[in-house]
Structure formats: C-alpha cells, structure tokens
Amino acid sequence: xxxxxxxxxxxxxxxxxxxxxxxxxxxxxxxxxxxxxxxxxxxxxxxxxxxxxxxxxxxxxxxxxxxxxxxxxxxxxxxxxxxxxxxxxxxxxxxxxxxxxxxxxxxxxxxxxxxxxxxxxxxxxxxxxxxxxxxxxxxxxxxxxxxxxxxxxxxxxxxxxxxxxxxxxxxxxxxxxxxxxxxxxxxxxxxxxxxxxxxxxxxxxxxxxxxxxxxxxxxxxxxxxxxxxxxxxxxxxxxxxxxxxxxxxxxxxxxxxxxxxxxxxxxxxxx
Amino acid sequence: xxxxxxxxxxxxxxxxxxxxxxxxxxxxxxxxxxxxxxxxxxxxxxxxxxxxxxxxxxxxxxxxxxxxxxxxxxxxxxxxxxxxxxxxxxxxxxxxxxxxxxxxxxxxxxxxxxxxxxxxxxxxxxxxxxxxxxxxxxxxxxxxxxxxxxxxxxxxxxxxxxxxxxxxxxxxxxxxxxxxxxxxxxxxxxxxxxxxxxxxxxxxxxxxxxxxxxxxxxxxxxxxxxxxxxxxxxxxxxxxxxxxxxxxxxxxxxxxx
Numbered sequence: 001x002x003x004x005x006x007x008x009x010x011x012x013x014x015x016x017x018x019x020x021x022x023x024x025x026x027x028x029x030x031x032x033x034x035x036x037x038x039x040x041x042x043x044x045x046x047x048x049x050x051x052x053x054x055x056x057x058x059x060x061x062x063x064x065x066x067x068x069x070x071x072x073x074x075x076x077x078x079x080x081x082x083x084x085x086x087x088x089x090x091x092x093x094x095x096x097x098x099x100x101x102x103x104x105x106x107x108x109x110x111x112x113x114x115x116x117x118x119x120x121x122x123x124x125x126x127x128x129x130x131x132x133x134x135x136x137x138x139x140x141x142x143x144x145x146x147x148x149x150x151x152x153x154x155x156x157x158x159x160x161x162x163x164x165x166x167x168x169x170x171x172x173x174x175x176x177x178x179x180x181x182x183x184x185x186x187x188x189x190x191x192x193x194x195x196x197x198x199x200x201x202x203x204x205x206x207x208x209x210x211x212x213x214x215x216x217x218x219x220x221x222x223x224x225x226x227x228x229x230x231x232x233x234x235x236x237x238x239x240x241x242x243x244x245x246x247x248x249x250x251x252x253x254x255x256x257x258x259x260x261x262x263x264x265x266x267x268x269x270x271x
Numbered sequence: 272x273x274x275x276x277x278x279x280x281x282x283x284x285x286x287x288x289x290x291x292x293x294x295x296x297x298x299x300x301x302x303x304x305x306x307x308x309x310x311x312x313x314x315x316x317x318x319x320x321x322x323x324x325x326x327x328x329x330x331x332x333x334x335x336x337x338x339x340x341x342x343x344x345x346x347x348x349x350x351x352x353x354x355x356x357x358x359x360x361x362x363x364x365x366x367x368x369x370x371x372x373x374x375x376x377x378x379x380x381x382x383x384x385x386x387x388x389x390x391x392x393x394x395x396x397x398x399x400x401x402x403x404x405x406x407x408x409x410x411x412x413x414x415x416x417x418x419x420x421x422x423x424x425x426x427x428x429x430x431x432x433x434x435x436x437x438x439x440x441x442x443x444x445x446x447x448x449x450x451x452x453x454x455x456x457x458x459x460x461x462x463x464x465x466x467x468x469x470x471x472x473x474x475x476x477x478x479x480x481x482x483x484x485x486x487x488x489x490x491x492x493x494x495x496x497x498x499x500x501x502x503x504x505x506x507x508x509x510x511x512x513x514x515x516x517x518x519x520x521x522x523x524x525x526x527x528x
Contacts, residue, residue, distance in 0.1 A: 004272055004309025005494060013494075020502040039442040043467055052467050056502070207440065210465070210495035212293050212304075212488060235442070236465040239499040247308055247494020 005247050012255050013246040021057040024256065026242065027263040028053070030151060030181055030206045030230025031063030033081065034073075044234040050085050056238045059260070060090055060271075063233070064121035064151070068094035075106050079113045090271070092121035092151055097135035107142050115271060119149035124160035126153070131161050131169050144175040149266070151179040151204065156187025163190030170198040177266060179204045179228060188217055195222045202262065206230040209244025215258075216249050224254035228263055272309040277497060278515035279310050280460040281436050281485025283318035284335050285328070292318060295489030298339035305344070308493035310486070314376060314518065316348040316408070318489070321383035325350035326358060333372050346522065347374035348408065352384065353392035362399035369405075370527035376434070378408040382415050390427050401430040401456075403526040410437035411446070418446045425454050432456045432521065434483060442466045451477040458517070461496055462487030470503040470513070479509035483518050 006017040015022035035044055043049055044066075053061055065081070067073030075093045082091045093106050093113060110117065120139055124131045131152060143150050154161045163184055170178050183203040184191040194201055203226055208214050218227060231241045245258055286296045294300040295318060305313060315336065317328035329349045336345050349369060352358045359365050369375070377400060381388040390397075400407060414420025425433065433456055438447060440463050447464075450457045451473070461470060462485035473482055484500055486493040500513050 002306060005307055006272060006309055006497075016498065017501060040444040041442065041466075042444075042469065042472055049467075055504075210491050212490060212492040234467055236440075237467045237469065237499050239502045240465045240495045243495035243498030244492065246498065247492055249307070 011252060012259075016056075016242060016246055020055060020239075024057070025059035025260045026057055026238070027229060027260050028058050028061045028231050028233060028238070029179060029228045029263060030204050031061040031233040032066050032069075032235065033063050033078075034066040036066055039235070041234045046081050046085055046089065049234055050088055052238060053088060053233070056242060058088065058238060061088060061233060062090040062092060062118060062151075064092040064094045064123075069096070069121065069123050069126070071096050071099055074102070075113060075117075076109065079116060082116045086116060089116070091117050092119055093117050094121050094123075095136070095139050096123075097127055097129040097133055100135055103135075103138055107138060110142070118267070118271065119143065119151065122150060122152040122161070124153060125155055125158050128160060130159065130165055132165050140169070140173050140176060144173050147175050147177070149177040149179055151181050154180045154182055154184045156184045156190055163187060163194050166201075167194045167197050170194065170201050174200050176200060177202065181230065182206055183208060183218060183227075188214075188221060191218070192221045195226055202226050202228050202266070204228045204230045205241070205245075205258070206232045207236065209241040209248070211244070213249075215245060219248075219250045219254050224250065224257040225262060227258045229259050275501075275511065276312075276515040277310045277484055277493075278518045279305070279313035279486045279488070279493065280434060280483040280518050281462045282313045282315045282488045284315055284489075285318040285331060287318045288322035293489040298335050298345060301488060302339060302344065304488065304493060308497065310493050310497075311515065312344045312346070313486075313488075314348055314522075315345045316378055317350075320350050320378070321380050321413070325352050325380075325384065333374075336373070343373065345373075346376075347372065348376045348378050349374045351377050351379050351393060351396055353386050354395050355392070359396075362396050365396070366399070366403065366405065366527045375522040375525060375527075376406040376408060380413050381420075382413060388414060388420065388424050397428045397431060401428060401432065404432045404521075405525045405527065406432045406434050406458075406521050408436050409433050410435065411439065411443075412437045421446070421450070425450060425457065429454055430456060432458075432525075434458045434460055434521075436460045436462070436485065437487075438463045440465055442469070444469070447473070448476070451481055457481070458483055458521070460485030461500065461513070462491055465499070468504065470500060471505050474503070474505050474509055474513070479505060479512045480517055480520075482513045483521075484514050
C-alpha cells in the first residue's frame, strides 16, 4: 500500500504528525479573543490561547477582539492585551461603521498601537453595512496612504461583503492589501473572479481546511501564492486547520506558501 | 501508520441528490481517500438517504460496498423507520440481516422521512437496539427542533447506545456536555468538533471512551481531525482509544444475533 500523507519522508505532514510541530513558522492571520454569545470557549483569553499556539509553533496570531468588534471594547484596551505577549500576538484595529467617533479616535491613535497593530478588521456581515459604505472610507484612505492590510470578513452571496462589493472596493483602493477572510466561503467562482481582477487581494482560509477538496480547488483556481492561513482562534483548533492543509492533495510548496511564505513575502519576517 | 489505527465513524458514499459527491459516489473513492490519509476502516452510511429514502439507501449501500470493498474495511449503517408501516422487518429479523450484511449501526432521518422520532413510532425497535447495544447515530441536523430533538430522543431512550454526530462547527459544548453528563450510552464523533484543546477537555471530563474519530467524508476530509486527535495532548493510550478502539468496542459489543 502507498504510504499515507503523514508518512511521506521529509514532508511537513510527517514532521507535524510525529512531533506536533515542524521547523517552520506558522502565521495565523485570523484570530479573535474573548467570550462569545453563542459558543462556549474554554480558552478564549490570551494566556490560554498563547499556550495552544505555542504547542504547534504559531509565530504570529493576528487577532481582533470579539468585544471590540461587537462595539463594547476599545482598541487601546486590546493593544494592552497584545502587549503582554509581544513575541506572538499582533492585532487588527477593529472597525465598526456604527461608531464613527471611535474610528476617528482609532486612526488618530493608530501610531500608538503600531507596530503591534498591523492593520484593520472589517466585519460587514455582522454590522450589516456594505463595505462600500462611506463610513468605511476614512479607514480605507488611511490604509491606502500607509499601505496597511485590512482583513475583511467575506461570504459568498453576501450583499455586505460578497465578491461583487469586495471587487468594487479592492479596485477602488489598489494600495490596500485586502485579506478576504473565509475566501468568500461557498463561492469559489466569485473568489476566482475577484482574484483575477484584483492583484491586491489575498484569500484567508478560516473554516475551510478540513472541508474535502476545497483547499485543492483554491490552489488550482486561484493559486497557493494568494492563500493565507487562519483559524478564527479561539473558534477552531490549530491542529485541525493545519491538518486540513497538510492532508490536502496539494504540493509541498503549496503547503509552505499557505502556512508562512506568502505572508512573509507581504509583510517580511520582522514584524 | 502501522502502530496507529484509525477507524472512521462518520462517512457516507453514494450519489447525493444535489451532486457534489466529491469522489464519494463509490466505495472505491472513499477507500482511495482512506489510503491516502492512512485510515484503516470506516463505518459508512448512504449519502442520499434523506432524499432517496431508507428502503433504497439500505439496499444500495450494500451494493456500493460489495462492489469495491474486497478487504472488508467498510461496515454499513442502515436507516430505521416507524414499525407500523411494515417497511422494515421486525427487530430480530432486521438485526439478523444487518449481521449477515456487515451492517453495524443504525441512523434515522425523521424530518426528511416525515415521522415523529418517539416511543410511539420506534419504541419497539429502539428498545431492542438498546438491549442489544446496537449503536444509533443521532444528530441535531436531522432532528425536528435540532438539539431539542436530540435531547427529547435521549430522554425517551436513555439506555440507548448513541453516537451523536454532526455537532456543527460552531462549538457545541453547551449541548454536547449535558448529553455526555446525563446519558452513559452517549458518545460523540468528532468530525465537526474543532474546539481548541476541546478533545482533551471532553476526555478529561467524561472519559476518552466516549469519543470517536470521524471524518465527515465526503463533506470533510480525513486528515484534519486525525491530526487534532493525534496531538490532542492526551496520553497515547487514550488517543488510540479515540482513533479506533472505541468504535471497535461499540461494534463488537453489539449483539445483532
């Protein structure tokens, strides 16, 4: 019988299977923190999350705090949490279009949150505001001037952050690097359309690893050089998501691209 | 992975009504994926049971397995219906047929098949299954009322040997834990349980013997849950239990004949 994916000599899968960690950094570009209304999280605070991340060798988790996304927690407070684990945590400044006064203040204070803050997080499906709405413009302009990334929750079929509106905004702001969280989950043709039209767009994979053949199709249709690893931590287990990448029927180069090479090409190694 | 067996509790084969079988139309497709990932055996249901119905699915599942499974690596799951309509034989005969055809567990789709999952409809069959310790799959996605339907069913048949499946990717501990706490015959398959360090938490709280490796194929692949179990942080003895030994035990202890 042919050897299983976990037994391929010298592969990442073999290393992770044997040791639970490999000689590569993992960059998790989509995390959260804090409790959730609908889900019990046993480990949703920084110390417990960091312990889980260290086990598998995550070099950076970039997160947006649940409470700041939901409008009840200021980003400066998230910065203070991030600063307790500067060797592993980075933050996105959470943006709610319903709190324009907070946005103005966050942009004024951005320099005091950088470099632990590396960009912004939009959550249009939850805030029920299209990403093309003028209330996002101050942030988009700020990110464009400074060439900062924005992680945007995206979903197939969404009027707020589906492929059509994301293509529109990514075309309008070519200096912004957009990370499409969930890669328009459920709409691979839409993702491909945006990928073809917008070179400033990358596709983040939260909730997709583990779904049978989806990583293979994203690599084939969009290319592994446009994919970024993410987990929604503390929603999803790092081993589960890494396992979904490692066991996908893709090349070893594709796996390296997804787990760390692409983001190191974008942001470097020193951030 | 010769020192480490995996027995998949959650697979389906056959052509679904909405297509998108992702290679799982045949047992050969499933077996190839199992080989690629290092999975030894699998418990297999029919992927189109909800739409095609129990009668077709139970028969077609055997045809699909027998066409490709030359090494007997696959064990079937049959679907039950209310007793009053004579669509299935009486429990003893039904169970004997299961044994003769390498079928080891049961499932049910009361919403899709339009019946009430309660003692009035399947009491006789479920009591017999409980007495013989035949595993029955139960999930929030297929029950009327979702988790409420699962809880109601467990209250009606508290002695049943149950495998809760399809727990949903949104962490389901608020529903799983009460079931594990209150029903000793309740087990959970892990294909949709993606909670960080959650497998170890469940094992510590309720025992590793209550947890089963499942892939969720063809919706999900085999490898991701394999790695999360392998590196759950549990002692290797418990990892092996979850990977294969618990399901082996459940199928072995079932007294079909």
